[in-house]
Structures are given as C-alpha cells and as structure tokens.
C-alpha cells in the first residue's frame with residue numbers, strides 16, 4: 001500500500017511539473033482576501049468602492065443580471081441611496097394600457113440594468129467577443145478572485161515574436177494570452193468618494209471583492225450560522241460519545 | 253417486518269387498541285427494539301443507517317428545491333440562482349442538496365467496502381447484497397440526472413458526453429441516443445425527462461431500501477468475525493446499544509458534512525458548474541463528479557479497437573469496450589456471491605484475500621485520480637492497470653482463492669473470539 005501511495009505521489013509531482021503549453025494561461029499569484037477562510041467577512045468599504053468601479057467602468061460592457069438594486073443595502077447603503085442609484089437607469093417595461101412598451105426610472109426591486117439588449121448586440125459592440133455576465137464570475141473561474149485581479153492588472157506589452165491578432169490585447173493570465181477586452185482599468189481612473197488612493201491595484205482589488213460578494217451574497221450569513229451549527233454539533237458529538245461509553249460499559 | 257407472532261400487551265390503552273388492529277408497535281419493538289445484533293459490530297456497521305439518513309436529507313431538500321425550480325433550458329440556471337439568492341435559506345437548501353449527494357456516496361462506498369471486506373455478500377445474504385447493487389445503480393442514475401438540472405456547462409456537456417456513449421452500441425446506438433435525448437440534440441425535452449426521473453428515482457430507491465432492510469432483518473447483520481450469532485451471549489438488543497453506537501457515528505458524519513456545507517460548499521464542484529450551458533462552447537475539461545471518476549476511468553481505459561487478425565475489420569471498437577467494461581464493473585458485483593465461494597466470510601481470517609481487498613480499495617483511488625486527468629500519459633496507464641486489476645480480482649483471483657486460500661482458524665462463536673469483547 002505504501003508503494004502505491006508513493007507511486008501516486010510521484011504521479012502527482014510529474015503531472016504538476018509538466019510545463020504548461022505556450023497557449024495556457026499563467027497561474028494567477030495567490031493573494032490574501034478579507035473574505036477568505038472560516039472567519040473571513042467582506043470589507044464593506046471595499047465593496048462600496050468596488051461597486052463604484054463596476055458602475056463607472058465595467059457596467060459599460062458587462063451585465064449583472066442576477067443582482068437587484070435592493071441587494072446593495074448589504075454593502076451598507078441606505079434604502080434611500082439605493083433608490084437614487086436605481087433611478088439613474090431607464091428600465092424597459094410594459095406593455096402599458098395602450099399596448100406600448102416604455103421606459104421608466106429603475107426601482108430597488110429591478111435587476112441591474114444591462115448595457116446591451118441581447119448577446120448579439122454585446123458582441124457587435126465588442127468586436128465579436130462577448131463580455132461575460134458578472135453575477136457569478138468569481139465562482140465560475142478557476143482561481144476566482146486571484147484570476148480576476150490578475151486579468152485586470154496583467155496587461156503588458158506583447159513579447160517580441162508573439163503573434164497578436166488585430167483587435168486583441170496581450171494578457172498573460174488569459175487563456176491563449178490574447179483577450180478581446182481592452183485594458184479596462186488605469187491608474188487614477190475612478191475618483192473614490194471616500195478619498196482612497198485610486199491606484200490601479202487598489203481599484204482592481206476593490207472591484208474583485210465586489211464581484212466576490214455578488215457571486216456569494218449570503219457568505220456572511222452562511223459562515224455565521226455555520227459557526228453556531230458547528231459548536232452545537234461538536235457538543236452533540238461529545239454527549240453521544242459519553243452516552244455510548246456509559247451504556248456499553250456494563251456489557252463488556 | 254416479516255412475521256409478527258403475537259401482539260404485545262401495552263399499558264397505554266390507545267396504543268393497545270391500535271396495535272390489536274394494526275400491530276405496528278409490536279413490529280417496531282421486534283425490528284428496532286429487541287432486534288438482536290451481533291455484540292461485536294464495529295463502526296463500519298453504522299454506514300447503512302448513515303446512508304439512509306442521507307437519503308432522507310436528499311429527499312427533503314430536493315422537494316423544497318423543486319418548489320423553486322423551473323425545468324426549461326432558458327430558465328433552469330436562473331431559477332436555481334434565484335433560489336440561492338431570493339428564497340429564505342435557499343442557499344442552504346442548495347448547498348445541502350449539492351454536497352449531500354457527495355456525502356451520500358461517501359457513506360454508501362464505505363458501506364459497500366465494509367460488505368466486501370467482511371464477506372457480507374455471502375450466504376445467506378446474497379439477495380440483500382444484490383438489492384444493494386440495485387440501489388447503487390439507481391443512486392448513480394439519480395445523481396447523474398440531478399447534476400443536469402441546473403443546466404450549467406458541466407450539466408449540458410456531462411449529459412452530452414455520457415449519453416453519446418450509447419452510440420457505441422452497434423446498429424441501434426444512434427437511434428437509442430436520439431430516443432434518450434427526445435430529439436437530435438441535448439435540449440429541452442432532455443432536461444424535462446431528466447427532471448421527471450430525478451424526482452421519481454429517489455422514491456424508487458426508498459422502496460428498494462425498504463426491501464433491502466427487510467431482507468437484512470430476516471438474516472440479521474453480519475459481524476467482523478463473519479461467524480453467525482449462535483447464543484444470546486453473542487448478541488445485544490439493537491436498542492439502546494447499537495442504536496446509540498450508530499448515533500455516535502451519524503453525529504460525527506453529519507458534523508463533517510455540515511462543516512463542508514457551511515465553510516467549503518464549493519470544494520467538490522467544478523467552476524464550470526456556475527456557467528450557463530452553451531452548446532456552441534465546449535469547456536476545457538469535462539470532468540464528472542468525483543464519485544463517478546473511477547468508473548469514468550474504466551470507460552476511457554480502452555484505447556485499441558479489436559480487429560479480425562491481419563485485417564482492418566473492427567470487431568469491437570475501443571469505445572464499445574469501454575462502455576461494456578464500465579457497466580460490467582458494477583453489474584459484476586451482482587454475481588460476487590458466486591465468484592467468491594470461500595466458506596469463510598471475514599477478511600480477518602483470509603490472509604491473501606485481505607490484501608487483495610485492500611489493494612482494491614487503493615485501486616479505487618488510483619482509478620479516481622486517473623478519471624480526473626486527461627486520458628494520456630501516466631494517468632491513462634494508471635487507469636488501464638487499475639481497470640486490469642479490478643477485473644482480474646473479481647473474475648480470476650476471487651474464484652481461485654475460493655478453493656486455494658489457506659484460511660486462518662475461525663473462532664467457534666462471536667463471544668469465543670478473543671477480539672470480541674474487549675473495551676473500545
């Protein structure tokens with residue numbers, strides 16, 4: 001058995017050591033995120049800044065169809081603030097009593113307004129590439145948060161000899177190293193309302209945390225409840241072991 | 253559950269009245285109260301009850317998920333997400349159901365491993381064992397169809413890969429696949445029938461589990477010595493002794509399960525399960541759930557067509573060999589009571605069998621590793637060797653050991669076994 005185990009270990013090492021194919025994306029470096037781990041929680045200030053980045057930059061191309069404006073109260077915004085944000089958008093509605101479709105200002109219960117009416121329109125505006133919906137992006141990518149952060153900060157000059165297709169951009173963290181999205185974030189792009197320095201890294205970290213929240217909005221509730229459940233279960237384990245020991249003591 | 257004999261006399265008049273007309277309380281006491289259990293059963297004997305609990309949990313959470321689910325290709329994914337986001341504790345329902353399937357399989361695989369090691373499949377428990385294999389097959393079908401329901405990339409492509417497998421069957425293959433799909437591609441009719449069947453099958457499993465437990469209560473449980481109880485000194489009443497011991501195991505198992513549900517709910521899932529199914533875009537790695545990986549490795553272990561010698565006429569294409577081997581690897585378990593005819597049940601007293609079975613358990617993980625990797629290089633070879641050992645064990649080694657193995661002396665009775673009644 002030991003032999004087989006060491007064989008398994010050897011196999012694992014060999015497969016890990018095989019060099020990645022040239023077109024395969026580099027593994028994004030691992031970062032610390034405040035929401036990681038058993039006790040991790042979201043950093044609300046970062047989420048608010050991240051929402052600002054999404055709203056002012058990413059929302060021009062990427063939809064977030066699974067989110068409603070009212071969900072934003074979880075970031076610490078008041079219902080009044082959420083109403084104001086929602087009302088900035090014109091939401092298609094109808095038909096009205098005359099049978100006409102119309103647009104009206106958004107309400108907190110509305111889903112996030114999508115930048116394009118459909119995927120074809122989104123592709124047409126982006127040189128044929130589809131900007132993926134972002135509601136679940138961090139859960140739907142290998143290396144989740146690390147990957148998104150790395151994509152945003154991973155734009156570089158293409159290496160000499162690299163054959164970049166027209167309209168694409170070099171990014172070593174994207175599969176195939178060429179991505180249709182032009183570098184979306186730059187130093188100083190968003191002016192934060194809370195006065196935080198708007199470096200590229202800061203903006204990338206903030207929007208990444210916002211996307212993590214968007215894909216798992218119940219994480220804090222889940223972990224909080226989980227802690228109580230675990231304490232209960234461990235106590236339950238102890239009681240059951242004691243009961244069993246006592247019961248079986250007399251038949252040994 | 254078999255025959256009740258005469259009714260007990262209950263002091264509570266209402267209980268007595270009911271029991272005289274429908275002896276349900278007499279039955280409960282007989283089957284779950286005084287029911288004699290070998291006194292030396294170890295914690296491996298708790299996993300049947302654990303599996304049953306998981307089945308209950310799956311049915312309960314499944315019904316509540318179904319109340320919020322829409323079986324349509326354009327709506328399914330979003331309806332599951334809506335459950336997660338907008339239904340009170342919907343995220344908990346989904347994470348319990350999603351990870352519950354994995355833990356159900358963990359329990360059942362341990363349960364089967366116990367049966368293999370201690371020879372629980374042998375006379376007089378052959379039928380009990382065979383119903384167990386039926387349960388395993390039904391569980392696999394149920395889990396496979398359940399995984400399709402969120403209509404994610406993994407759902408759609410998993411269904412495509414696995415159903416296409418049937419096209420390897422000569423003559424009727426392609427027609428069969430179209431029939432399974434309900435059309436010419438994996439589409440809405442496929443999703444609809446999978447939903448109907450995924451709802452139905454757990455209740456079929458429940459029925460088969462009932463028969464399984466009924467058969468168990470006719471023969472009684474096996475035990476680590478493999479020697480049947482002979483005197484009352486060999487047994488203890490199920491309640492409170494074994495029921496309490498089972499509860500210890502159950503509570504520990506549920507603690508680990510809930511730890512995963514609350515803190516690592518995505519640990520056992522592929523990222524592509526959170527992308528909508530797109531029939532035009534194949535994901536980089538189509539990997540089944542971990543509990544299917546060993547069988548997936550067997551499916552892919554066959555890479556050479558068998559031809560008529562010196563011609564190019566293909567007798568048995570590689571793909572068909574794989575499909576036959578994969579189904580064969582499970583169907584073969586039905587015949588296990590007749591493949592292994594050694595009169596000694598427990599692996600404890602079979603020095604060669606013991607190591608062969610341990611190697612089978614290791615083989616299971618080797619195959620699992622192989623199934624998770626692209627079928628090339630070392631993982632492929634591991635898969636092929638693993639497949640070879642699996643079939644050689646059941647079809648050659650066990651039949652040979654039936655007659656050739658030098659068994660160790662078996663204790664005269666459970667209480668005569670020196671290991672039986674020490675403190676633990």
Ligand code: HEM
Nearest residue numbers: 297299300301303304367372381384385387388461473474
């Ligand atoms: C839905 C899944 C299943 C449930 C709920 C279930 C339930 C149970 C329960 C409650 C017991 C009695 C406790 C015990 O001895 O562990 C039992 C015994 C048994 N089960 Fe299962 N079972 C399941 C699947 C299977 C499968 C897949 C197999 C084999 C392929 C199997 C084979 C057996 C055997 C041989 C016994 C008697 C074992 C002995 O007494 O040594 N079961 N089952």
